[in-house]
Amino acid sequence: xxxxxxxxxxxxxxxxxxxxxxxxxxxxxxxxxxxxxxxxxxxxxxxxxxxxxxxxxxxxxxxxxxxxxxxxxxxxxxxxxxxxxxxxxxxxxxxxxxxxxxxxxxxxxxxxxxxxxxxxxxxxxxxxxxxxxxxxxxxxxxxxxxxxxxxxxxxxxxxxxxxxxxxxxxxxxxxxxxxxxxx
Amino acid sequence: xxxxxxxxxxxxxxxxxxxxxxxxxxxxxxxxxxxxxxxxxxxxxxxxxxxxxxxxxxxxxxxxxxxxxxxxxxxxxxxxxxxxxxxxxxxxxxxxxxxxxxxxxxxxxxxxxxxxxxxxxxxxxxxxxxxxxxxxxxxxxxxxxxxxxxxxxxxxxxxxxxxxxxxxxxxxxxxxxxxxxxxxxxxxxxxxxxxxxxxxxxxxxxxxxxxx
Numbered sequence: 001x002x003x004x005x006x007x008x009x010x011x012x013x014x015x016x017x018x019x020x021x022x023x024x025x026x027x028x029x030x031x032x033x034x035x036x037x038x039x040x041x042x043x044x045x046x047x048x049x050x051x052x053x054x055x056x057x058x059x060x061x062x063x064x065x066x067x068x069x070x071x072x073x074x075x076x077x078x079x080x081x082x083x084x085x086x087x088x089x090x091x092x093x094x095x096x097x098x099x100x101x102x103x104x105x106x107x108x109x110x111x112x113x114x115x116x117x118x119x120x121x122x123x124x125x126x127x128x129x130x131x132x133x134x135x136x137x138x139x140x141x142x143x144x145x146x147x148x149x150x151x152x153x154x155x156x157x158x159x160x161x162x163x164x165x166x167x168x169x170x171x172x173x174x175x176x177x178x179x180x181x182x183x
Numbered sequence: 184x185x186x187x188x189x190x191x192x193x194x195x196x197x198x199x200x201x202x203x204x205x206x207x208x209x210x211x212x213x214x215x216x217x218x219x220x221x222x223x224x225x226x227x228x229x230x231x232x233x234x235x236x237x238x239x240x241x242x243x244x245x246x247x248x249x250x251x252x253x254x255x256x257x258x259x260x261x262x263x264x265x266x267x268x269x270x271x272x273x274x275x276x277x278x279x280x281x282x283x284x285x286x287x288x289x290x291x292x293x294x295x296x297x298x299x300x301x302x303x304x305x306x307x308x309x310x311x312x313x314x315x316x317x318x319x320x321x322x323x324x325x326x327x328x329x330x331x332x333x334x335x336x337x338x339x340x341x342x343x344x345x346x347x348x349x350x351x352x353x354x355x356x357x358x359x360x361x362x363x364x365x366x367x368x369x370x371x372x373x374x375x376x377x378x379x380x381x382x383x384x385x386x387x388x389x390x391x392x393x394x395x
Contacts, residue, residue, distance in 0.1 A: 007313070007339065007340065007361075007362050007363050007364045008257070008362055009253075009257045010311070010313065010340050010364040011313045011362040011364060012253065012256070012257060013253060014311075014313065016253065017249070017253075020244075020249045020252075021244070024244045024249075025241060028241060028242065034242045037242075038244075038248070041244075041252060042252050042255060042256070045252050045253060045255075045256035046255065046256040046259045048256070049256040049257055049259070052362065053360050056360070056362065113235055113239075116232045116235065116236075117232075117235060117236050117239050117240065120232055120233065120236045121236075121240070135233065136233075136237070138198075139230055139233035139234065139237075140233050140234060140236055140237025141237055142237075160194075163194070164194055167194070167226075167229065170229065171225075171229060174229075
């Protein structure tokens with residue numbers, strides 16, 4: 001590696017690292033499973049590296065990076081979306097364990113929460129891709145509608161309407177899934 | 184406020200997007216309406232479920248995966264650049280420190296060290312700082328040589344102890360950026376010289392480096 005390569009790598013490191021967690025989470029929400037998400041994540045980083053000059057200049061790199069990832073995913077969605085949703089089993093969750101989530105340590109409550117997660121997973125599989133994504137980004141990942149607009153290019157009004165309909169559909173599915181609602 | 188209006192405003196209320204006065208009005212109604220209170224409770228439960236789902240289904244990515252991904256991106260991305268560091272296409276403001284050296288159309292007929300104004304930058308001791316050295320060239324320059332002469336107490340990251348570093352490069356017509364990560368190792372500073380050579384011609388650019 002020459003001095004320039006090293007310098008570029010150092011600059012890239014410093015600029016991209018603060019955004020890696022968010023990018024990774026977005027890749028997972030888009031691809032729907034870990035293996036495809038990691039491929040998407042890697043491909044997008046490789047795509048961004050030669051655009052270091054733009055990354056340096058951009059005022060809000062977080063939105064810019066997420067937009068590149070989203071557009072790359074849309075252009076190559078068949079490649080990254082072979083398995084749409086993460087598998088959740090009773091003995092293993094891919095993310096934080098129930099004990100790590102906020103709330104009381106209560107075996108009964110934990111069982112309910114796990115049940116809810118599995119019910120949601122089934123419900124998500126019945127939503128359209130647009131509806132699933134807006135709910136996951138807004139309600140599960142904490143994006144604001146304006147942030148989703150920045151990433152996807154979809155106007156806030158459309159997103160708001162989608163979110164409203166998606167939640168209504170989720171409620172409908174959950175109410176008719178043959179199990180009792182929690183709470 | 185009535186129950187129908189509440190139903191229309193619940194999403195905005197729970198998403199924190201309802202104006203303060205309307206939120207207050209909604210809360211007042213809900214406190215006296217068992218039906219609306221039940222709806223609000225159900226909506227909160229759904230949001231809690233979705234939040235739990237977000238955390239429980241998200242795999243943990245470790246730092247090693249991130250580092251590996253950056254390394255692969257740098258390796259593959261550098262190949263894609265075909266060993267050219269020249270980049271064009273400016274848009275907005277440059278966040279990092281920037282020195283701008285203009286290469287005029289009579290670039291190589293000019294004597295060395297011709298810039299009337301020496302750009303300057305202030306560095307903090309022991310803190311890596313990436314400088315974006317910006318060159319504007321009136322023409323494409325292939326197979327040029329860039330040599331950076333560092334002042335005392337300043338190093339290029341990854342090249343500890345080296346005061347002079349040379350590499351082959353080329354310039355596009357227009358603006359070209361060279362990101363250079365420097366580290367100040369002692370509070371001395373001075374002039375950083377960057378000499379660009381092409382065939383029998385050369386030009387030296389200067390940057391005053393102060394260290395605090």
